[in-house]
Amino acid sequence: MKETITLLLRTALDALRAEGALPVAGRDDNIQVEAARDRAHGDYASNLALTLAKSAGMNPRELAERLVKALPDANAVSKVEIAGPGFINFFVNAGAAGEVIFDILEAGDDYGRNNDGGGQKVQVEFVSANPTGPLHVGHGRGAAVGDSLCRLLAANGYSVTREFYYNDAGAQIDNLTLSVAARLKGIEPNDPAWPKDGYRGEYIQDVAHAYMQGETVSADDRRVTAAADPEDMAAIRAFAVAWLRHEQDLDLRAFGVEFDIFYLESSLYESARVEATVEQLIDGGHTYEADGALWLRTTDFGDDKDRVMRKREGGYTYFLPDVAYHLDKWQRGFTTVINEQGADHHSTVTRVRAGLQALEAGIPAGWPEYVLHQMVLVTRSGEEVKLSKRAGDYVTLRDLIDEVGRDATRYFLVSRAATSQMTFDIDLARSQSSDNPVYYAQYAHARVCSVEAKAAAEGKPFDADSAANALHRLEDQREKELLNRLGRWPEVVKRAASGREPHQIAQYLQELASDFHSYYNAVRVMVDEDELRNVRLALGMAVRQVMRNGLDLLGVCAPREM
């Protein structure tokens, strides 16, 4: 429909140019047609006259009038109006507007999907938590946003790889190992002998216990049997990492998030990629030695100060493997890479990009992309909470899922723009009432299932042919609004993906659910008249389909009953 209207406007525009009323040199001819946000503005609106007024040397309303006069007849359009400063508003007739219902029912799960990506490879790196503790709410936000982003990109025709990167060898793993070793000797966090910077959470005790039991743990990317020897630091380290990776797998599984690749920092050393990267940077002439360390002149590429690559004592800083890792991503053919991380890591953005530029490997300056999410504050009864039974000092993701459920947790964490700090209200997420946006959306889906079942039970199962004959009967304002909303779905899917903003999906679903509940309360579906009943059922089923498609993009269930 939008395409039809764009075409009408183009025809009118060409006609005016042909008769010399407009300068032919229209440099940018992108005709904007948008679904109107206000009913009074019709179904679709264009600002064409406003954007062209200046170059045409005409006032916008006058230009709009000439455009409207030049519009060819189209039976889908029932009325055209000029409003405000010069907007052209199109009113679509009921039968044509209703066609979207069958577009949706025929496309099914594919409605809203497109092939804009053309199979192009995209990699999304997210969560990337180090194996030193259970996942917390911040990781949960990253998981919810990252996973939804992946689903969105796939829906837009991209070939998506989900990757989880973690440090399995650095100083933090040393701390982990020392912490477990201390627990093995019966040392507790408050003892004077407790290692400095040790991990104090109770789960360390669990690791120690499992280790001495000789347990075998398997994670998505490894499997390790405990040596049960309290003196064997290498064995403790290997077991602890596996144990925590396993815990994180359980967290992710409970959250419904899966990864294609777990990428180890240690592998960058084993494959000599770190060494190769160093040499390449030195060859590029962007390095220098000072204070016994090797520096990279990142200030050549927008950083506010230079960064150390190799420490005085010989080891590399984390920043170097980061660069090596991203070079590897590039070499694997990912021209689009999106890193989803907490905003507390934002300082790595400039650094990594600078390092990649210094490689002079033909990597574009703004590569890779970053989606940084802000902090999450969790509240209960209006007060900040720190669920601490397992972790010691922060809200674990698993505790949250256990308490409020997977669907609600995901929906909440993904429904706000990543750039804004958010408050996660446990009371609201738990409430099984209208207050809860998750149930609000899911209930719309379940309601359609319910009425469809009722129709079947009464011996009046849905009849598509009957509905197809009655599209013009959808004349109620609420029905028109629903149709308008449904027709906008494909654009929402595009926009949410291109802007890397999955929260737009949640936003849309709330609006769709609202439109539907309002309609359902006011207009009866199960009427005696066959065609009217069937066309209303069809409308409901279209809503259900879009609701299901949308919830799927968020990784949330679409239940048949609540």
Next chain:
RNA sequence: GCCCGAGUGGCUCAAUUGGAUAGAGCAACGGCCUUCGAAGCCGUGGGUUGCAGGUUCGAGUCCUGCCUCGGGCGCCA
């Protein structure tokens, strides 16, 4: 001090990427269940979009300068 992000009704957040009268939910108040699920609907009140300039047909959105809050500023990741 420098860098990133945010500032929208009492609270939590949106706003079709520069569009028309800034919208939802919570909280407050008043209505709607003998008919498709009330996990729902309808209605009322509540705003100088942090402040001051600027850009233009048009600014919550873009630019400049301030203010406040969060995060970062390590030879940790």
